[in-house]
Amino acid sequence: MITAFGRFIAMLAGDPLPDRSVPPTGYTARLTLFTSGAMAFLAMFALALSLATGRLADRWSAELARTSTLRISAPADQLDAQQAAAIKLLETTPGVASARALSTEEQQELLEPWFGPDIPIASLPIPRLIEIIEEGEGYDPTGLRARLQAEVPGAILDDHTRWREPLIDAASRLRLLAVTAILLIVAAMGAMITLAAQAALSANAQVIRVMRLVGARDLYIAGAFVRRFTIRAFAGAAAGSIVGMLAVLLLPSTEVAGGFLTGLGFQGAGWFAPLCIPVLAAVVAFFATRAAALRTLRTQS
Amino acid sequence: MIELDRVAYSYGGGELFSDVSLNLAPGSFQFLTGPSGAGKTTLLKLCYGELRATSGHVRLFGQNAREMGRDEVALARRKIGVVHQDCQFLDHLPVAENIALPLTVAGRAQEAGDYLEDLLRWVGLAHQAGQLPPELSGGERQRAALARAVIISPDVIIADEPTGNIDWEMSQRLLRLLIELNKMGKAVLIATHDMNLIRTAKTQVQSRVLRLNNRRLQAAGVDL
Numbered sequence: 001m002i003t004a005f006g007r008f009i010a011m012l013a014g015d016p017l018p019d020r021s022v023p024p025t026g027y028t029a030r031l032t033l034f035t036s037g038a039m040a041f042l043a044m045f046a047l048a049l050s051l052a053t054g055r056l057a058d059r060w061s062a063e064l065a066r067t068s069t070l071r072i073s074a075p076a077d078q079l080d081a082q083q084a085a086a087i088k089l090l091e092t093t094p095g096v097a098s099a100r101a102l103s104t105e106e107q108q109e110l111l112e113p114w115f116g117p118d119i120p121i122a123s124l125p126i127p128r129l130i131e132i133i134e135e136g137e138g139y140d141p142t143g144l145r146a147r148l149q150a151e152v153p154g155a156i157l158d159d160h161t162r163w164r165e166p167l168i169d170a171a172s173r174l175r176l177l178a179v180t181a182i183l184l185i186v187a188a189m190g191a192m193i194t195l196a197a198q199a200a201l202s203a204n205a206q207v208i209r210v211m212r213l214v215g216a217r218d219l220y221i222a223g224a225f226v227r228r229f230t231i232r233a234f235a236g237a238a239a240g241s242i243v244g245m246l247a248v249l250l251l252p253s254t255e256v257a258g259g260f261l262t263g264l265g266f267q268g269a270g271w272f273a274p275l276c277i278p279v280l281a282a283v284v285a286f287f288a289t290r291a292a293a294l295r296t297l298r299t300q301s
Numbered sequence: 302m303i304e305l306d307r308v309a310y311s312y313g314g315g316e317l318f319s320d321v322s323l324n325l326a327p328g329s330f331q332f333l334t335g336p337s338g339a340g341k342t343t344l345l346k347l348c349y350g351e352l353r354a355t356s357g358h359v360r361l362f363g364q365n366a367r368e369m370g371r372d373e374v375a376l377a378r379r380k381i382g383v384v385h386q387d388c389q390f391l392d393h394l395p396v397a398e399n400i401a402l403p404l405t406v407a408g409r410a411q412e413a414g415d416y417l418e419d420l421l422r423w424v425g426l427a428h429q430a431g432q433l434p435p436e437l438s439g440g441e442r443q444r445a446a447l448a449r450a451v452i453i454s455p456d457v458i459i460a461d462e463p464t465g466n467i468d469w470e471m472s473q474r475l476l477r478l479l480i481e482l483n484k485m486g487k488a489v490l491i492a493t494h495d496m497n498l499i500r501t502a503k504t505q506v507q508s509r510v511l512r513l514n515n516r517r518l519q520a521a522g523v524d525l
Contacts, residue, residue, distance in 0.1 A: 021405075214403040217375045219372075
């Protein structure tokens, strides 16, 4: 692998003379540029999706993991007493930073999306909700449940596990999907560059014959094609990446669209990730063209 | 340097020639004649490893051609200067770059320098150095092919009808160059129909004339 990488670097920095041996124009040049550009553009979105879903999974995981809800269902005349007992118990529980009962207005806000703004919340037997914020390593849910059962019989602790796991699972699957898309894009680009390289080699059969007659070795001849295709793939992918980054930048903001798509994009060090796409395209082109060239030259001997 | 030992070559189900033995030893100067279609060009291709014999042995600089890999053949060709009948240029490269191509592919492009200019002057192409091969006349292409064949100072020079498209004066200059190179120890093999060229050469250099006819290679008399 080190040898192959060394050859890659030497080829990029190397002698451009072999390049001149192959006619500079041809539809394979445009095909390679277009393919690399289009694939890089698509890869940019897949990369953005991958990073966004990763962030989403982390955020959901962190937010839901740091909060819990205590629900108190009791006869109306016991609700206040049980709420006070629960808060007192929580305040003395290690790992609990704060515990706060949601106000009637806050509960109304929670129910509004489902029942509308005019819900008569005061006349409904709605359980009291206490928001728990954790600190440090968090509390021991088994111990807390045991204590609540003894001291606040109407309390049910929801540590959000049943919400968190499916959400994180969904985000992880989305990320897997995005990574799979990137791999497929890379494979498709490799296949298309291989076909373009083979077409170029076939179109230049006479050039190859002349070079062989004057003593050119296979690696020299292949180098003429490899270097050219690698540079084209890099240039095409760089252009496609720039357009892709602009497209990601121009995605609607949170205020306009809302929802999941607002998180699609790059943040912080994530903006460096797109720089890998042209390099990856060049590496793929190098190995795809090299393999295609050497295989074709073997069959043409 | 190049030896053919009881070589046969078949093509399309028929035998083109057989039992052909030929030795391109250092300092040898040989002409190959014969009717069109007798297989002269094919025989030359066996000598520089472009084709492989159906039977018999071809040795290129001591190596059995049948056992040589493509890269070994490529290295052997750097010791053989070939003037092809159809010249074989890279049409998108200027004449000067085409002539320097054997040095370029051998990684010795920097050696061309003044020598390339002298060579271009000698073959009368100093003013055509920047032109593309399709812009040259037949004779100019032939001279460029000769320049390309000798630029790498090969041990063996093989020419296929080198005077086919050039005038008498240029063919004499070409012959003088080949004789000079031969005196330096290079082996020369020329396939030609040009009897005047052979007769002139025989007055200037110890040479051998071989005739490929009826699938056999035989020594021909001076009267031809």
